[in-house]
Each structure stands twice: as C-alpha cells, then as structure tokens.
Amino acid sequence: MSINKVSLSSRKSWNLSLDSWAVVAALLAALLIRAGVFTRVPW
Amino acid sequence: MADAIVLPQARPAQPALQFLRVIPGVLLLAAVGYAGKLLERNVGTYAKAHHWTFPNIEYVLWAILIGLAISNTVGVPQIFRSGVATYEFWLKAGIVLLGSRFLLGDVLKLGGVSLALVAMEIAVAIAFMTLLGRAFGLRPKLTSLLAVGSAVCGVSAIIATQGAIEADDEDSSFAIAAILALGALSLFTFPLIGHALHLSDHAYGLWAGLAVDNTAEATAAGALYSDAAGKLAVLAKTTRNAMIGFVVLAYAIYWASRGEAKTVGNKAAFLWQKFPKFVLGFLLISILATYHFFTKEQTTALANLSRWAFLLTFAGVGLRTNFREMRKQGLRPFAVGAIGEVVIAVFTLALVAGAGKLFGF
Numbered sequence A: 001m002s003i004n005k006v007s008l009s010s011r012k013s014w015n016l017s018l019d020s021w022a023v024v025a026a027l028l029a030a031l032l033i034r035a036g037v038f039t040r041v042p043w
Numbered sequence B: 001m002a003d004a005i006v007l008p009q010a011r012p013a014q015p016a017l018q019f020l021r022v023i024p025g026v027l028l029l030a031a032v033g034y035a036g037k038l039l040e041r042n043v044g045t046y047a048k049a050h051h052w053t054f055p056n057i058e059y060v061l062w063a064i065l066i067g068l069a070i071s072n073t074v075g076v077p078q079i080f081r082s083g084v085a086t087y088e089f090w091l092k093a094g095i096v097l098l099g100s101r102f103l104l105g106d107v108l109k110l111g112g113v114s115l116a117l118v119a120m121e122i123a124v125a126i127a128f129m130t131l132l133g134r135a136f137g138l139r140p141k142l143t144s145l146l147a148v149g150s151a152v153c154g155v156s157a158i159i160a161t162q163g164a165i166e167a168d169d170e171d172s173s174f175a176i177a178a179i180l181a182l183g184a185l186s187l188f189t190f191p192l193i194g195h196a197l198h199l200s201d202h203a204y205g206l207w208a209g210l211a212v213d214n215t216a217e218a219t220a221a222g223a224l225y226s227d228a229a230g231k232l233a234v235l236a237k238t239t240r241n242a243m244i245g246f247v248v249l250a251y252a253i254y255w256a257s258r259g260e261a262k263t264v265g266n267k268a269a270f271l272w273q274k275f276p277k278f279v280l281g282f283l284l285i286s287i288l289a290t291y292h293f294f295t296k297e298q299t300t301a302l303a304n305l306s307r308w309a310f311l312l313t314f315a316g317v318g319l320r321t322n323f324r325e326m327r328k329q330g331l332r333p334f335a336v337g338a339i340g341e342v343v344i345a346v347f348t349l350a351l352v353a354g355a356g357k358l359f360g361f
Helices: A018-034 B013-048 B061-073 B076-085 B086-103 B104-135 B139-150 B154-165 B169-196 B201-211 B215-224 B227-242 B243-259 B267-274 B277-290 B296-319 B321-328 B332-359
Strands: A005-006 B001-006
Touching: A018 B086, A018 B296, B013 B061, B013 B076, B061 B169, B061 B215, B061 B296, B061 B332, B076 B296, B086 B215, B086 B227, B086 B277, B086 B296, B104 B139, B104 B201, B104 B227, B104 B277, B104 B332, B139 B154, B139 B169, B139 B243, B139 B332, B154 B169, B154 B215, B154 B243, B154 B267, B169 B201, B169 B215, B169 B296, B169 B321, B169 B332, B201 B215, B201 B332, B215 B227, B215 B296, B227 B277, B243 B267, B267 B277, B277 B296
Parallel strands: A005 B001
Antiparallel strands: none
C-alpha cells in the first residue's frame, strides 16, 4: 500500500513581519538623526 | 513506496516591484495628510479674518474626514490600495519614534498604572462580550473574535486569534467590520464626551487607550483631544497591545481543549510570535532618550518624525473606512460589538476616574 506524503520545502523564511520592519525603519531613522545626517525635521 | 507530492510554491513578488506598487498609495496618504495640515492652518485663519465663529479643527480630524470622503464617494482606486494599507507600518514606526518623548521612569510609572487597568479591562471585556455573544446567539468562534477584538487590540488581535483558533474567514470579517465601524464612531464620540466631562489630558488619554479598540483609532482619538492626551493614549494602548500574546494563547488552549483547534506546542515561541515587536522598539527609544543618547534638538526631530508618520496613519484610517462595505456584514455582530463597547467605555471611564483619585491626575 502506498502512503501519500505531502512534503513541503522547509526552507527557512527570513521575511520580517510588518511590525518588525516598522521597528527597523524607525531605529534607522533615529540613528540617522543621531549621526547628524538629518539635523532637523520640520513640522 | 511513498509518493512524494511537492506542492508548487508561490513565487514571491520581487521586492523592487512590491516597493513600486506601494508608492502611489503612500503618496495619496501623504497628500491627504498634508491637505489636513493645510486646512487646519488656513481654515482657522480664514474664519478669523472674516469674523466667523468656527471651531478649531485639528489636522487629525481633517485628514480623517478627507479620507472618509474619498473612500465613501469615489472610492479608493486599485492602484492606491497596497500603499494605503501601509498605514499600519507608519503607525508602528510612529509609536516607536514617540518613545523619544517618554522618559523610562514615566513609562514604568504610567505603564504600571496602565497595566493594572488593562488587566481589569481585559477580564471584564472578555467576560461581558462572551455573555453578550451567547445572548445574541452568535457563533461561538465569532463571539471569541469579537471578545478578543474589543478586549485587546482590534484588528491585529482578531487576525492573530483567527489563525490560532481556526475560525472561519467569514467570522473574522464580521468581527473586523464591527470593530472598525465602532472605532470610526469612537473618533467622533470620545473627544465630545471627554470635553463634556472636562477630563484632564491625562485621564482622557488613558481612557482612549483603554477603551478604543484599534491602535490607529486609539492614537487618533487621543490626538483629537490634545497632544498630551495623544501621548498617553499611545502608552495605554501599547500596554494593551503587549497583552495580545497571552490572550490569544488562552483562547488557542481553550479551543484546542474542545478539539476545535490545533494544540499549541511551544508556548514561549507562540508568545514571542504574537508579541507586537514595536512595543520593544518603543521601549528601546525611550531608554536611549532617558540616558541622553539624543540631544534636545534630536529628540525634537524624532518627535516631529513621529508626527509625520501619524499623519499618514490618520489619512489611512479615513481612506480604509468604507461604511457601505461594513453595512453588508450584517447587524448582529455590530449590535453585540456596540453594546459591548458602550459598557467597556463606561467601565474603563470609571477605572480611570478611580485611578485618577488614587494617583492624583
């Protein structure tokens, strides 16, 4: 008797969640401001 | 012999293509948000010059109103939709950057107060919504989704719970529609009630953060009252968001024990997966600001950047709210949500009043 097995590729996904991307973007912006790349942000 | 069936993998879209796809929508968010900012400045000046009595309407409300007008009249064309959906990204980035305006001591003190209030709010909200769902004869999993949505954090919590308890897509869209419709209503009712009751910025901000379900709407409801109230609303809401993993885990265990969902294996990994990472970003920026990693000017720049991010968020709140679509989802989930929200709003108002007497705000 044959057994049907579903094999999926178990390659690890390194895609970040939207949540994590937002943190990365905000921290990067904070570092750029700290490094003096942007000296002021008008409002 | 075992036959191996290899399922075809969907080819992910190219990152560059994905990036290009969001540009029109992001530009629309920026245009709507900036129009709101211009209207705030110019309408007030025009009314003053013509001796009209006109209430000072903040950019937050203008941006939401313009977005609502577009979404509910001409609609948002397909080309803008992926970009408009990025409003959640801007919201979370804005919250992380807002951490620069909180010293760690304030976060711990206010966060501690918020945490105690959030625990009480979650317990009462879940118990009441569950009873209400049963009384109205809603499907049990729809009741669970509505309870989580109103107790913790709106749409994100509903989506996280849907996967964990294996609820139908239909139940999930009912619950999301009800929570979004009630969130839109809260934008107009909460500031009016706050002003009528002469709530302080502190009390109102805590109340909005505890009672308004979706993070974007809670942030907007706070900012509509005042800048200080907006800050407090974000802090209280962030504390509430931090509880999402625990509540979803409890529901997953409950439905698994009834044989209607998968058993949760590694609970710590489950909690980490559901934990909103922007809470950690917010704390990190707050710690850096507390230990003077940023100069005063840099802190102002970070705070302004956070305002720009929120500006895009508020435009997105209006643009993604379509009342016609929400009406299609039926009245009963909305009625359960509405009754529950009113009770939760009254309960959290009483909690905030009690905490205000205890801690003097």
